[in-house]
Amino acid sequence: MTINLQTLKCGECGGGELRRTGLNQYECAHCGSVSVVEDDVSDRLDRVLDQVQRAAAERLAAEEAARRRHLARIAGYAAIGVAALAGVVVLVQLLSPRPEPARRPAVAARTAPQPPEVPPDSLALSEAVQVLAGTGSSARPRLFVLARNQGPLPLARPSVTAVLRDAGGAVIGERRESLPLDVLMPGESAPLLFDLPAGQAVAGQTLRAERLEAVRDGVPAPALRFARVRLVQQDESLRLVGLLAHPQPQGAGDALAQCEVLAMVYDGAGAPVGFGRGHASAGELPPGARTAMDVRIERFGNRQAPIGAWDYRIGCRRAASQPPGGRAALLGADRVVRTEGGPEPLNARLRVSTEELLADDDERFDPARLELGPLVAGRDTVQRPVYLAEIVNRSQEAVALAPAALITHFNGARAAGETLAAGPAMLYPGERFPLLLDPGREERITATHIEWKPMRRAALPGARPALEVQVTGTRADTSSVLVNFSRRYTYRYAEVSGTVRNTGSAIVRKPVLWVSLRDREGRLTGFTRVDSLGALAPGESLPFQAKVDQRGRDFATVSTLYDAQ
Numbered sequence: 001m002t003i004n005l006q007t008l009k010c011g012e013c014g015g016g017e018l019r020r021t022g023l024n025q026y027e028c029a030h031c032g033s034v035s036v037v038e039d040d041v042s043d044r045l046d047r048v049l050d051q052v053q054r055a056a057a058e059r060l061a062a063e064e065a066a067r068r069r070h071l072a073r074i075a076g077y078a079a080i081g082v083a084a085l086a087g088v089v090v091l092v093q094l095l096s097p098r099p100e101p102a103r104r105p106a107v108a109a110r111t112a113p114q115p116p117e118v119p120p121d122s123l124a125l126s127e128a129v130q131v132l133a134g135t136g137s138s139a140r141p142r143l144f145v146l147a148r149n150q151g152p153l154p155l156a157r158p159s160v161t162a163v164l165r166d167a168g169g170a171v172i173g174e175r176r177e178s179l180p181l182d183v184l185m186p187g188e189s190a191p192l193l194f195d196l197p198a199g200q201a202v203a204g205q206t207l208r209a210e211r212l213e214a215v216r217d218g219v220p221a222p223a224l225r226f227a228r229v230r231l232v233q234q235d236e237s238l239r240l241v242g243l244l245a246h247p248q249p250q251g252a253g254d255a256l257a258q259c260e261v262l263a264m265v266y267d268g269a270g271a272p273v274g275f276g277r278g279h280a281s282a283g284e285l286p287p288g289a290r291t292a293m294d295v296r297i298e299r300f301g302n303r304q305a306p307i308g309a310w311d312y313r314i315g316c317r318r319a320a321s322q323p324p325g326g327r328a329a330l331l332g333a334d335r336v337v338r339t340e341g342g343p344e345p346l347n348a349r350l351r352v353s354t355e356e357l358l359a360d361d362d363e364r365f366d367p368a369r370l371e372l373g374p375l376v377a378g379r380d381t382v383q384r385p386v387y388l389a390e391i392v393n394r395s396q397e398a399v400a401l402a403p404a405a406l407i408t409h410f411n412g413a414r415a416a417g418e419t420l421a422a423g424p425a426m427l428y429p430g431e432r433f434p435l436l437l438d439p440g441r442e443e444r445i446t447a448t449h450i451e452w453k454p455m456r457r458a459a460l461p462g463a464r465p466a467l468e469v470q471v472t473g474t475r476a477d478t479s480s481v482l483v484n485f486s487r488r489y490t491y492r493y494a495e496v497s498g499t500v501r502n503t504g505s506a507i508v509r510k511p512v513l514w515v516s517l518r519d520r521e522g523r524l525t526g527f528t529r530v531d532s533l534g535a536l537a538p539g540e541s542l543p544f545q546a547k548v549d550q551r552g553r554d555f556a557t558v559s560t561l562y563d564a565q
Contacts (some may be wrong), residue, residue, distance in 0.1 A: 118212040122151025123158050123184075125207045133193060133300035135236040143194040144300060145207060146272065147179060148187075153214040154331050155184045160209050162194045167203040176210070180277040181262050182315050183215055183329050188336065190262065191275045193300070215329055222247065223332030224259075224314040227290065228358050231265075231310050231339075234348040238265065238297040240312060243290055243358045244280060250288030257284045257319035257327060261312055263295045265343075268308035274299040281354075284319050294354045311338040347406050349420050350453040356402075357454055365457035369395040370403060372450055375437065376523050378551030381481050381491045387437040387445050388524045388551055393427045399458040400427040406453075409437055409445040416442035424512070424563035426464045431561055434516050434527040436551075465564040466504040467511060467536070473497045474558060476550075492550040494526070496558055499543050502536035509535045512563040515546045517555035525552035 010018065010028035017029035126146040133142040143162060149155050159178040166172050175194040184190055196202055226242035240263040246256060259280035267273045278295035285291050295312075313335045317327045346352065373390040380386050387409075393400050403423040409416045417440045423433040439445045475495045482488045496515050502508050511533045517526040528548045536542060 116153060116214050118153055118155065118214050119151050120212070122149060122153065122155065122212055123160075123209040124148045124150045125160065125209065128162065128194075128205050128207060129301075130196070130202065131193075131300040132303070133298055135299065135303065139303075141196045142300060143175075143196055143202070143205065144272075145192040145194070146189050147184070147192060147209075148189040149184045150187075152186055154186065154218055154329075156213045156215045157182055158184060158209060158212055160192055160207055163206040163208075164197065164202045165204045165206070166201060169204070172200050172202070173197045180275070181313075182258070182260060182317075183218065183331065185331065185333065185335065188313070191264065191272055215331065217328040218331040219318060219328045221318075221330040221332050223335035224316060224330070225337060226293075226312070226314070228360075229312065230357050231263075231307075231343040232346050232352075232357065233307075233343040234346050234350075236299070236303070237348065238274065238276075238299065238307075238343060240276065240278075240295040240297060240310070241354050241357045242293045242295075242312065244285065244293055244314065245290045246285050246287045248287040250286070253287050255284045255286045255319040256316040256330075259285060259291070259293070259314065259316040261293050261295055261314050263297055263310065263312040265297060265299075265307045265310045267302065267305040270309070271301070273301045273303070273305055273307070285316075292354045292358055307342040309338060309340050310343070311336050313337065346453075347451055349406050349418070350404060350451070352453050356456055359454070359456045363456050365398060365400045365403070365455040366395070367405075367452035367455065369393065369398070370400060370405075370452065372405075372407070372448065373432070373524075375445060375448070376525070376552055378525065379491075380551065381549060382483055382489045383491075385439060385443050386551060387439065388434065388526070389437060390432040390434050390524055391421060391423060391427075392432050393429050395429050397429070397460060399429070399460065399462040399464075401425065401456040401458055403427050403433070403455055404453045406451045407435075407437065408449045408451070409439065410447045410449070411439065411442035411444055412446055414442070416440060416445060424561065425565070426458065426462055426563070428462065428464075429460070432516075432559070433561060434514060434524055436527075465502070465506060465508045467508065467562050467564055468501045468503050469498060469513065469560045469562055470501075471496060471498040471558050471560065476555075492554075494548050494550060494555060494558075495545065496548055497543065497545045498560075499541050500533060500536065500562070501541040502538055505538050507535060507537055508564045510565045511536060513544060513546075514561040515548055516559045516561070517548050517550060518557045518559060519553045520556045522557075523552070525555050526550045 010031060013028060013031040019027055019029060124147070129144045131142055131144045132139045134140055145160065147158065147160060157178050159176055161174060161176045163171060164173040164175065177192050177194055179190045179192065181190050224244065224247070227245045229240065229242040231240050242261065244259060261278050262275065264272055264275040274297045276295040276297035278293050280291045280293050282291040316330050318330060319327060371392045371394050373392055376388040378386050378388055391403065402425055405421050407419045407421055409419065417438065419435065419437045421435045427433060437445060476492065477495065478490055478492050480488050480490045494517055500511060500513065513530040513533065515528055515530060516524055519525050526548045528546050530544055530546050533542055533544060
């Protein structure tokens with residue numbers, strides 16, 4: 001480092017903070033550069049540094065004095081302002097009438113009311129039982145506990161902690177679960193399932209209820225009930241579906257919000273063997289409106305035991321837009337609705353929506369109006385026996401919505417197999433939906449049994465988009481298939497070409513077409529499905545070409561059926 005003696009700055013970085021660190025040795029406080037100078041230069045530097053330090057000290061003292069004078073002036077102005085303000089306040093108080101003493105309780109009204117104290121023994125816990133919950137390979141060990149509100153106050157979602165111990169009494173885990181209900185009313189019970197640690201045997205447990213709180217913002221209200229409710233079982237799947245209607249007419253009262261339902265099932269001895277929790281499909285339910293609730297129930301314990309009874313309870317909050325009230329919980333007494341008996345069995349292969357299960361009687365399509373036509377024997381491309389059939393809508397005034405059925409076919413008294421028939425979204429009166437039945441190893445079908453799924457109906461003219469299907473050409477031909485590189489089979493087919501035109505005023509996004517071949521007597525002899533058509537704008541046409549394998553006798557005519565969204 002070289003020192004500039006004119007300005008007394010570091011020659012490396014230009015910093016002005018130098019300090020003596022040794023005999024004739026100076027260091028820059030900014031960059032750390034060190035310089036060693038001669039004795040006479042050192043003396044000069046010391047004198048200059050002393051002058052700089054004295055000048056800096058005098059400058060700082062002057063600045064501090066100026067700052068104190070400025071603060072004193074500000075304090076004086078503030079004192080004058082406070083005195084003036086106090087005078088104005090005193091003058092206003094003298095000229096204004098005195099406030100009424102009755103206004104003082106308003107301060108107490110703004111204080112939030114404290115919830116009543118809950119007795120510590122309000123929540124009674126049953127003896128814990130280890131159970132298997134779930135089905136099949138997904139079943140896992142759980143700890144089942146039943147909690148009961150035996151106190152006089154509604155409890156706000158109590159929670160319970162289970163401390164798990166091994167055979168030696170050592171703690172191997174701790175689990176905490178909240179009850180599957182926002183509010184547990186006096187006298188009600190609710191289930192709890194705790195996960196158990198994997199690979200460790202639980203020999204004992206200690207249960208304790210966490211700090212119990214009463215409901216802060218509850219309002220008394222009549223208990224809610226489902227307008228319609230069904231418990232349905234499909235193999236091991238168990239579901240409760242219900243239709244909740246707002247009890248007040250349209251335009252009267254507040255909407256309902258955060259609606260939930262707890263469903264429980266019991267065996268023949270009355271012991272709980274499953275429960276499930278669900279929520280309303282609508283976020284808020286205005287007066288006069290309805291919403292569906294669908295609950296999947298998880299079985300535990302003896303999962304093969306038949307269900308002897310089931311119940312449900314509904315909890316909601318009042319969706320008031322302004323206090324008082326807000327989203328207050330509805331506190332309805334005796335809200336548990338119990339039904340004796342088991343669930344309705346339904347084939348697991350039939351996919352049924354919540355709306356189909358909850359449809360009104362006048363919204364249901366009568367399955368007696370659907371007919372399975374005569375079976376037509378035929379052969380597939382490798383000459384195995386197959387059967388063709390059609391489902392016909394014989395109603396004169398109703399459209400069948402998404403018809404579907406499970407067809408069980410028999411060879412004599414022996415079941416030969418099952419065929420799932422799923423029709424279009426809308427099957428109009430007189431329309432025929434084709435299907436193929438494979439007898440499998442039985443090689444023949446002598447009888448059938450049909451199980452229809454619950455279906456809804458629509459009045460004519462219905463809401464299906466309008467399409468116009470025209471067949472412009474057919475060509476019969478033959479082809480062959482080689483099986484196992486050893487045997488070749490020849491089969492017949494027809495190439496059908498035509499156009500599909502959108503005659504409506506809306507875009508058709510997913511048109512689907514069924515092309516059927518018929519013999520001279522009108523019986524089905526082959527069909528195929530065309531689902532590769534693109535979207536159709538109003539007035540637009542698209543060509544189609546379909547290869548239809550001929551299963552039975554020679555075809556004479558071609559018919560079509562379409563579905564569209």
